[in-house]
Amino acid sequence: NxxxxxxxxxxxxxxxxxxxxxxxxxxxAGEEPIVNDISDKVKTFDTLSLAVGSATLILGDxxxxxxxxxxxxxxxxxxxxxxxxxxxxxxSPTIGNVVAWGSNTGAASxxxxxxxxxxxxxxxxxxxxxxxxxxxTSAGQLALDYSASTSNPNVMIGYGTTLVTTLDxxxxxxxxxAGATVAAHxxxxxxARIIDCRGEFNNIHIFGNGIVDGKGTTFPATHKQHGxxxxxxxxxxxxxxxxxxxxxxxxxxxxxxxxxxxxFSGYECxxxxxxxxxxxxxxxxxxxxxxxxxxxxxxxxxFRCSNSGLDVEPSxxxxxxxxxxxxxxxxxxxxxxxISVVTELLQTVTFGNVKIINPILRNIDRxxxxxxxxxxxxxxxVIEAAITGIYIFANATTRVNGVRIHSPHTNGGDYGxxxxxxxxxxxxxxxxxxxxxxxxxxxGMRFESVTNLNVQGTECATDSTTHVNDTYFLDCxxxxxKNNKVKRDALVGVxxxxxxxxxxxxxxxxxxxxxxxxxxxxxxxAQQVVLxxxxxxxxxxxxxxxxxxxxxxxxxxxxxxxxxxxxxxxxSNRYARQASVISLTPINASSATLSAGAGAPYNQRTSNSxxxxxxxxxxxxxxxxxxxxxxxxITNFNPTSFA
Numbered sequence: 001n002x003x004x005x006x007x008x009x010x011x012x013x014x015x016x017x018x019x020x021x022x023x024x025x026x027x028x029a030g031e032e033p034i035v036n037d038i039s040d041k042v043k044t045f046d047t048l049s050l051a052v053g054s055a056t057l058i059l060g061d062x063x064x065x066x067x068x069x070x071x072x073x074x075x076x077x078x079x080x081x082x083x084x085x086x087x088x089x090x091x092s093p094t095i096g097n098v099v100a101w102g103s104n105t106g107a108a109s110x111x112x113x114x115x116x117x118x119x120x121x122x123x124x125x126x127x128x129x130x131x132x133x134x135x136x137t138s139a140g141q142l143a144l145d146y147s148a149s150t151s152n153p154n155v156m157i158g159y160g161t162t163l164v165t166t167l168d169x170x171x172x173x174x175x176x177x178a179g180a181t182v183a184a185h186x187x188x189x190x191x192a193r194i195i196d197c198r199g200e201f202n203n204i205h206i207f208g209n210g211i212v213d214g215k216g217t218t219f220p221a222t223h224k225q226h227g228x229x230x231x232x233x234x235x236x237x238x239x240x241x242x243x244x245x246x247x248x249x250x251x252x253x254x255x256x257x258x259x260x261x262x263x264f265s266g267y268e269c270x271x272x273x274x275x276x277x278x279x280x281x282x283x284x285x286x287x288x289x290x291x292x293x294x295x296x297x298x299x300x301x302x303f304r305c306s307n308s309g310l311d312v313e314p315s316x317x318x319x320x321x322x323x324x325x326x327x328x329x330x331x332x333x334x335x336x337x338x339i340s341v342v343t344e345l346l347q348t349v350t351f352g353n354v355k356i357i358n359p360i361l362r363n364i365d366r367x368x369x370x371x372x373x374x375x376x377x378x379x380x381x382v383i384e385a386a387i388t389g390i391y392i393f394a395n396a397t398t399r400v401n402g403v404r405i406h407s408p409h410t411n412g413g414d415y416g417x418x419x420x421x422x423x424x425x426x427x428x429x430x431x432x433x434x435x436x437x438x439x440x441x442x443x444g445m446r447f448e449s450v451t452n453l454n455v456q457g458t459e460c461a462t463d464s465t466t467h468v469n470d471t472y473f474l475d476c477x478x479x480x481x482k483n484n485k486v487k488r489d490a491l492v493g494v495x496x497x498x499x500x501x502x503x504x505x506x507x508x509x510x511x512x513x514x515x516x517x518x519x520x521x522x523x524x525x526a527q528q529v530v531l532x533x534x535x536x537x538x539x540x541x542x543x544x545x546x547x548x549x550x551x552x553x554x555x556x557x558x559x560x561x562x563x564x565x566x567x568x569x570x571x572s573n574r575y576a577r578q579a580s581v582i583s584l585t586p587i588n589a590s591s592a593t594l595s596a597g598a599g600a601p602y603n604q605r606t607s608n609s610x611x612x613x614x615x616x617x618x619x620x621x622x623x624x625x626x627x628x629x630x631x632x633x634i635t636n637f638n639p640t641s642f643a
Contacts, residue, residue: 130160172203177210193229201232216246224248236273253284260291290315305335343372372398385413392419399425408435478505488515509535524550565626576614591628
């Protein structure tokens with residue numbers, strides 16, 4: 001207890017001796033305390049200069065500034081302490097947690113203002129105005145630097161539009177936008193990342209229903225930028241929108257990019273998540289993974305992207321990899337490519353094990369592009385494409401191995417699926433199970449130079465009068481084609497349901513063809529034997545199998561013929577070969593009489609024309625009446641037994 005004075009006009013208590021930092025003051029009215037610990041009272045000042053010049057400011061006070069000017073910490077809560085107890089020298093207010101101070105002219109001369117520690121570092125407390133006018137880069141960077149220096153990752157941007165050139169994250173962070181917009185300031189240098197989280201960090205998390213806006217249309221055509229750039233492990237971007245990102249001649253221009261360090265140090269970005277992120281009006285790629293191991297991309301959307309909505313492409317210049325990636329419920333509308341999983345060069349790192357589940361891709365040139373990858377699962381995609389639904393290709397420096405496509409649905413474009421080699425290397429182990437391909441202008445499916453190809457349970461249908469083949473196989477090896485359907489609304493033109501061109505090792509069966517001129521067209525460069533179509537069904541198909549002279553259809557084929565009034569005749573038939581076993585069965589009285597006599601007809605095998613006709617000759621050279629009706633059976637055996 002000590003003596004004190006009280007000024008009724010100012011309600012100020014003056015003690016005979018200075019208070020110590022831990023002194024407790026209780027003022028009573030009678031027996032009831034009316035002020036307990038006056039250090040808990042918060043004093044409010046309009047500006048920093050008024051606070052430090054106030055005669056009422058004493059040790060232990062807390063103050064709040066109303067002022068909002070860049071760098072002054074407006075809006076923060078500050079405590080009044082002895083300057084001598086701080087670790088920061090006067091003149092360096094941005095180091096540590098002492099960001100502003102001054103002497104109290106009415107009391108001690110060594111008071112300092114120290115930022116009050118809090119669980120969340122707020123941009124507004126560091127002088128960020130978010131007024132969509134002021135360049136808030138410096139103030140925002142103060143908050144991020146403070147986060148890194150104090151190892152407090154919890155940072156909140158808050159309401160309003162914050163203009164910056166770039167925000168450089170320097171350590172682990174939980175960056176909560178809290179509904180804020182962070183937009184590119186007009187002074188931004190080309191090549192900047194608006195939110196830059198590159199640094200081989202651990203635990204980078206960006207969230208909070210915020211917007212990152214590149215303001216692309218306000219910059220010249222030579223300007224380039226990224227929206228959010230991350231080089232980190234254990235990272236996530238959730239519930240965000242990135243828009244209006246610019247590009248210069250193909251460089252940069254991505255909404256969200258996960259990238260390796262440059263130069264490459266061997267570091268890979270691992271354990272990441274992109275959830276409910278929308279990118280729109282992006283001049284290159286909406287999302288880019290140049291480095292990523294164990295990454296989940298869920299419920300993300302890309303609209304109006306000049307290149308790909310989502311590009312999974314290891315940075316070929318430094319050997320970084322992408323693998324164990326799951327893409328679920330991705331939506332892309334209006335882009336050159338919906339989803340690309342590609343490399344430019346053969347890589348020494350593993351690139352693959354990518355699952356693409358339930359994407360919806362509309363108004364695009366190519367829905368899904370696969371190149372230079374291994375172990376890709378595409379599950380139930382819905383694609384409306386101008387060129388190709390799913391494009392799989394290899395060139396002189398890349399290959400594709402192990403693609404499994406489950407229940408795709410494509411509509412429009414030239415092709416539903418197109419797999420091709422554009423020079424060297426190979427495509428291998430491709431499976432298509434189920435799915436529907438509609439309204440294509442050339443082919444529902446086209447496969448070129450694929451080894452070990454399995455196509456089952458698909459359905460192709462188009463009204464196009466310009467299409468060539470509903471399904472086309474060229475120079476493929478070990479092909480299974482079973483339980484598929486080609487069905488058109490009406491027979492138009494000389495269409496071919498399926499064409500097998502030089503397919504080595506073909507197994508087919510239980511396919512259905514309807515309203516096509518040809519069921520199948522089979523051609524080879526050399527003698528080949530193919531399983532016949534006896535298990536296939538045909539409805540309103542003019543020619544079941546069109547085969548060339550090099551093709552033997554293995555199996556049993558039946559039909560009827562009427563013997564001509566001639567000793568010999570050629571019967572047109574595409575299944576007949578010189579190696580065929582052909583038997584005749586009389587089915588009317590005149591044919592029974594002819595077969596019982598010396599002039600019984602038989603197949604003169606050596607005169608058969610492969611895949612064109614077989615020769616019928618009477619045994620004694622006599623001339624039949626021309627009314628004899630026969631059934632015939634053509635059997636083509638294993639090619640090792642017959643030429």
